[in-house]
Amino acid sequence: MRPFDLIRPESLDEALKALALPGARAVAGGTNLVDLMKLSVEAPAALVDIRRLPLHEISLGADTVVMGALVANSAAAADPAIVLQAPAISEALLSGASGQIRNAATLGGNLLQRTRCGYFRAADWACGKREPGSGCAAATGINAGHAVLGTSPHCMAVHPSDLAVALLALDATVHLRSRDGARRIPLGDFYRLPADTPHIETALASGELVTAIEVPLTAPAKTSRYLKLRGRASYEFATASVAAAVLVEHGVVAEVAIALGGVGTVPWRDRAAEAQLVGRPLSAPSIEAFCDALLAGAVTTPANAYKLPLLRGAIHRALERSATS
Amino acid sequence: MTTSVTVTVNGSERRLAVDPRRTLLDLLREDLRLTGTKKGCDHGQCGACTVLVNGRRVLSCLSLAVMAEGADVTTIEGVGTPDALHPLQAAFIRHDAMQCGYCTSGQIMSALEVLADPEVTTREQIAEAMSGNLCRCGAYAGIVAAILDVKAHAPV
Ligand SMILES: Cc1cc2nc3c(=O)[nH]c(=O)nc-3n(C[C@H](O)[C@H](O)[C@H](O)COP(=O)(O)OP(=O)(O)OC[C@H]3O[C@@H](n4cnc5c(N)ncnc54)[C@H](O)[C@@H]3O)c2cc1C
Numbered sequence: 192m193r194p195f196d197l198i199r200p201e202s203l204d205e206a207l208k209a210l211a212l213p214g215a216r217a218v219a220g221g222t223n224l225v226d227l228m229k230l231s232v233e234a235p236a237a238l239v240d241i242r243r244l245p246l247h248e249i250s251l252g253a254d255t256v257v258m259g260a261l262v263a264n265s266a267a268a269a270d271p272a273i274v275l276q277a278p279a280i281s282e283a284l285l286s287g288a289s290g291q292i293r294n295a296a297t298l299g300g301n302l303l304q305r306t307r308c309g310y311f312r313a314a315d316w317a318c319g320k321r322e323p324g325s326g327c328a329a330a331t332g333i334n335a336g337h338a339v340l341g342t343s344p345h346c347m348a349v350h351p352s353d354l355a356v357a358l359l360a361l362d363a364t365v366h367l368r369s370r371d372g373a374r375r376i377p378l379g380d381f382y383r384l385p386a387d388t389p390h391i392e393t394a395l396a397s398g399e400l401v402t403a404i405e406v407p408l409t410a411p412a413k414t415s416r417y418l419k420l421r422g423r424a425s426y427e428f429a430t431a432s433v434a435a436a437v438l439v440e441h442g443v444v445a446e447v448a449i450a451l452g453g454v455g456t457v458p459w460r461d462r463a464a465e466a467q468l469v470g471r472p473l474s475a476p477s478i479e480a481f482c483d484a485l486l487a488g489a490v491t492t493p494a495n496a497y498k499l500p501l502l503r504g505a506i507h508r509a510l511e512r513s514a515t516s
Numbered sequence: 517m518t519t520s521v522t523v524t525v526n527g528s529e530r531r532l533a534v535d536p537r538r539t540l541l542d543l544l545r546e547d548l549r550l551t552g553t554k555k556g557c558d559h560g561q562c563g564a565c566t567v568l569v570n571g572r573r574v575l576s577c578l579s580l581a582v583m584a585e586g587a588d589v590t591t592i593e594g595v596g597t598p599d600a601l602h603p604l605q606a607a608f609i610r611h612d613a614m615q616c617g618y619c620t621s622g623q624i625m626s627a628l629e630v631l632a633d634p635e636v637t638t639r640e641q642i643a644e645a646m647s648g649n650l651c652r653c654g655a656y657a658g659i660v661a662a663i664l665d666v667k668a669h670a671p672v
């Protein structure tokens with residue numbers, strides 16, 4: 192691990208000042224950043240331990256819930272308001288990592304965790320995410336776990352977060368704060384496709400902190416479910432996952448949101464494809480038509496093409512679960 | 517360059533000068549010579565390094581020592597003694613819940629939180645709650661049985 196300066200701010204203002212230093216990075220639970228620093232994939236010049244900041248609260252409003260960026264994954268997963276009114280969030284969190292990691296991990300850190308692509312995590316391979324312009328070893332390497340949506344010749348690494356997938360389906364908003372002020376950005380606009388700059392992953396500006404995540408508590412959110420498929424039953428990242436929230440009225444779909452994980456370079460959602468489902472019965476043919484539209488742009492390799500039928504099955508199951516919730 | 521860190525480990529307050537790069541795991545094993553906590557993968561993937569920080573199980577390999585400033589840390593050395601085993605330690609022996617024993621301290625530290633969770637009662641739920649602790653020897657059946665046994669007979 193490369194040496195770094197340690198800064199332990201007591202207030203948000205102090206933290207934002209420290210984060211404005213060149214090469215400064217926030218550390219929350221450390222479960223992703225410390226790991227990557229050991230691998231020399233990350234080498235911040237200064238580490239700003241943000242855990243003393245007052246961002247540990249979950250506040251329930253009339254029709255939204257605001258979760259502080261430093262809320263532990265395990266705490267959010269067990270929060271009664273989340274469990275009852277946005278169950279996909281709780282299910283997504285509980286499907287991720289292990290009990291130990293969920294206790295240390297924070298919501299903000301989860302959204303900003305880096306990909307698990309093996310070529311990104313090992314400094315001796317070409318990876319444009321790790322070293323801009325160096326190419327993509329996965330394109331011609333072992334890519335059975337890699338993305339089929341949102342890829343570019345420069346990167347096909349999967350975004351690893353389960354939480355982000357649930358939040359995307361629930362139209363969450365990310366609250367950000369820097370020395371220039373506060374702003375809010377829909378989660379759907381937070382992640383950047385790799386294109387030819389795979390090292391730029393989010394809308395987070397340098398020196399900016401995620402302070403909170405806001406989730407509207409709607410009628411479909413109450414029925415939301417998260418289904419995760421993977422190589423082993425637990426303690427494993429998604430091969431394919433689906434967050435689904437559907438409201439069926441008078442036999443037809445009134446509202447629907449479907450987000451995908453484990454298959455995209457960013458958490459994936461296609462509102463135009465969803466619109467095709469609205470007004471139709473939630474039947475096998477209408478779901479298949481939705482999948483056709485959703486997956487029309489998928490690009491597969493011989494090794495990861497299996498993800499498409501896997502996803503279709505997962506979408507059917509997740510919608511069925513949500514519809515019967 | 518070192519930074520000062522004060523942590524309470526198994527009830528006694530320790531003040532140390534550490535390299536900010538030191539993990540909590542290395543602080544425990546190398547600086548404090550508490551070698552009951554094991555290093556398996558050093559990357560969060562096995563659970564051998566599980567300890568309690570402020571009463572919650574976490575992985576000491578993914579935590580920097582300086583991040584434990586002011587915290588209360590419990591390691592396997594703070595759980596029972598050879599003469600007065602914790603009920604869970606006794607149950608591990610009764611149920612043959614280990615072979616080489618390398619994962620065992622992590623299993624026990626992790627299981628302490630699972631024991632205290634009233635929602636986790638079935639074999640399946642215990643397996644899920646313990647999934648962050650791998651056992652290369654495959655002693656899982658005994659581990660789950662030991663936890664079930666303590667839950668049923670010696671609530672802690
Ligand atoms: C073995 C293993 C298995 C895992 N399995 C899963 C899984 O199945 N699903 C899943 O979703 N995740 C999984 N994870 C990832 C884990 O959930 C994340 O590591 C964790 O959520 C990150 O949170 P943290 O607080 O520890 O972040 P840190 O490691 O502290 O930070 C991660 C990144 O976020 C930045 N950051 C943190 N907080 C803020 C903030 N408030 N504002 C701005 N930047 C910030 C840091 O600078 C850093 O770049 C797994 C991790 C491991 C090690």
Ligand code: FES
Pocket residue numbers: 554555556557558559560561562563564565566575576577578
């Ligand atoms: S040594 Fe910490 S999880 Fe393996």
Ligand code: FES
Pocket residue numbers: 613614615616617618619620650651652653654655
């Ligand atoms: S007893 Fe050998 S690894 Fe678990």
